[in-house]
Amino acid sequence: MIKCLGAREKTYGKGNSVYDAGDFVREIGVVLDGRVHIVRDDAWGNRNIIAEIGEGEMFAEAFVCGGVGVLPVSVVAACDCKIMFADFQRVITQCGSACVFHSLLIRNIVGILARKNIMLQGKMEHITKRTTREKLLSYLSEQSRLHGSREFGVPFDRQGLADYLSVERSALSAEMSRLKLEGVINYRKNHFELLFDSLAE
Amino acid sequence: MIKCLGAREKTYGKGNSVYDAGDFVREIGVVLDGRVHIVRDDAWGNRNIIAEIGEGEMFAEAFVCGGVGVLPVSVVAACDCKIMFADFQRVITQCGSACVFHSLLIRNIVGILARKNIMLQGKMEHITKRTTREKLLSYLSEQSRLHGSREFGVPFDRQGLADYLSVERSALSAEMSRLKLEGVINYRKNHFELLFDSLAE
DNA sequence: TCACTTCCGTTGTAAAAACAACCGATTAAC
DNA sequence: GTTAATCGGTTGTTTTTACAACGGAAGTGA
Numbered sequence: 001m002i003k004c005l006g007a008r009e010k011t012y013g014k015g016n017s018v019y020d021a022g023d024f025v026r027e028i029g030v031v032l033d034g035r036v037h038i039v040r041d042d043a044w045g046n047r048n049i050i051a052e053i054g055e056g057e058m059f060a061e062a063f064v065c066g067g068v069g070v071l072p073v074s075v076v077a078a079c080d081c082k083i084m085f086a087d088f089q090r091v092i093t094q095c096g097s098a099c100v101f102h103s104l105l106i107r108n109i110v111g112i113l114a115r116k117n118i119m120l121q122g123k124m125e126h127i128t129k130r131t132t133r134e135k136l137l138s139y140l141s142e143q144s145r146l147h148g149s150r151e152f153g154v155p156f157d158r159q160g161l162a163d164y165l166s167v168e169r170s171a172l173s174a175e176m177s178r179l180k181l182e183g184v185i186n187y188r189k190n191h192f193e194l195l196f197d198s199l200a201e
Numbered sequence: 202m203i204k205c206l207g208a209r210e211k212t213y214g215k216g217n218s219v220y221d222a223g224d225f226v227r228e229i230g231v232v233l234d235g236r237v238h239i240v241r242d243d244a245w246g247n248r249n250i251i252a253e254i255g256e257g258e259m260f261a262e263a264f265v266c267g268g269v270g271v272l273p274v275s276v277v278a279a280c281d282c283k284i285m286f287a288d289f290q291r292v293i294t295q296c297g298s299a300c301v302f303h304s305l306l307i308r309n310i311v312g313i314l315a316r317k318n319i320m321l322q323g324k325m326e327h328i329t330k331r332t333t334r335e336k337l338l339s340y341l342s343e344q345s346r347l348h349g350s351r352e353f354g355v356p357f358d359r360q361g362l363a364d365y366l367s368v369e370r371s372a373l374s375a376e377m378s379r380l381k382l383e384g385v386i387n388y389r390k391n392h393f394e395l396l397f398d399s400l401a402e
Numbered sequence: 403t404c405a406c407t408t409c410c411g412t413t414g415t416a417a418a419a420a421c422a423a424c425c426g427a428t429t430a431a432c
Numbered sequence: 433g434t435t436a437a438t439c440g441g442t443t444g445t446t447t448t449t450a451c452a453a454c455g456g457a458a459g460t461g462a
Contacts, residue, residue, distance in 0.1 A: 068315075068316065124325065137244075137245075169409095170413095173411050331449085358438095359439070371420080
């Protein structure tokens with residue numbers, strides 16, 4: 001299977017570039033060992049780490065699969081690491097022997113892209129709201145739906161939830177207190193309950 | 202080709218549900234005629250239109266392809282319309298005759314998912330910034346990169362840009378004026394220029 | 403038990419955004 | 433040419449958030 005993908009491996013020292021912004025890429029990267037950072041430089045030269053890719057994770061797949069190719073970000077080795085590259089044309093095109101693995105691989109990639117879409121779409125839903133209150137209620141609404149109950153736990157601590165919703169931790173805490181006071185929600189630690197009263201919204 | 206996808210068509214009257222939130226879906230929808238709304242209801246019963254899907258466009262593809270299946274949103278006919286449904290299993294699985302169309306179709310779907318990912322990821326990049334100024338500069342930075350120049354036009358009017366960045370139009374206008382005054386950017390209508398001075402950021 | 407840390411709620415202040423309202427310029431419609 | 437509508441900038445007020453700082457509660461480890 002490795003062969004039919006045209007896969008190759010390469011090692012990088014800490015700080016080395018795997019891909020540079022502006023590169024045209026045709027190969028999906030998979031971190032076999034170590035981890036890499038996805039970094040973005042803005043027009044004024046400020047560098048920003050926007051994601052960390054660990055062992056077993058993939059990068060550049062959207063650009064390769066989308067046929068966009070030109071990277072808006074760079075990929076930098078966060079430590080010494082080993083990367084596998086797989087050629088997209090070979091991945092997406094059934095090989096002559098029509099192997100089962102190939103078919104499965106395609107389905108896996110489609111699944112990964114689709115689930116990332118769902119995740120991004122969901123987060124966008126909350127973050128586009130203007131106020132901390134709206135963002136929080138939007139998030140809690142979704143969690144309630146996911147759990148199929150008006151009472152549920154969330155996988156974030158306060159700081160994590162604040163980061164996820166792109167708001168201040170203290171502002172989030174304060175807003176939560178207010179919502180509790182108003183009888184809209186109830187909570188203790190990471191366990192929340194959505195209340196029915198207070199239809200004043 | 203239609204046959205090998207297991208496609209079927211159905212018509213809906215205005216206001217009818219094509220899919221309901223909570224439905225488990227296995228079929229991708231394509232609007233052949235008319236348009237549908239993607240709507241979300243929150244825990245307090247507020248309904249929100251989050252997207253409009255027009256002729257030739259697809260919906261529910263991420264949930265079907267991602268194997269998630271359970272919809273967090275409903276799909277409602279915005280007017281009388283005709284929908285085609287395509288079974289995902291048949292789409293993603295090479296048909297016995299290994300037809301060329303099938304292979305192309307898979308590549309198209311992968312491309313659509315991937316490009317939507319890129320779009321969402323890019324927008325997220327801007328929107329997660331805390332202030333209007335940061336959101337705007339982040340957006341302009343990306344546009345500058347896309348155009349390969351520090352001078353470029355953008356495809357939004359003020360209101361459109363404000364909506365895209367999830368900020369107030371007037372606040373955006375005010376921030377733009379300030380940035381121009383400070384010598385960070387220059388603009389006229391939809392044409393922008395990023396200036397080099399003012400490294401005070 | 404005692405220090406030490408982390409998490410979280412609270413408070414006060416300063417900064418920023420939302421909101422509403424207005425106005426001038428440009429465009430479109432008659 | 434006049435009217436109407438749209439768009440974009442401005443201003444002032446109110447609301448909301450960011451930020452910094454503090455303190456209590458709970459957990460950890462010596």
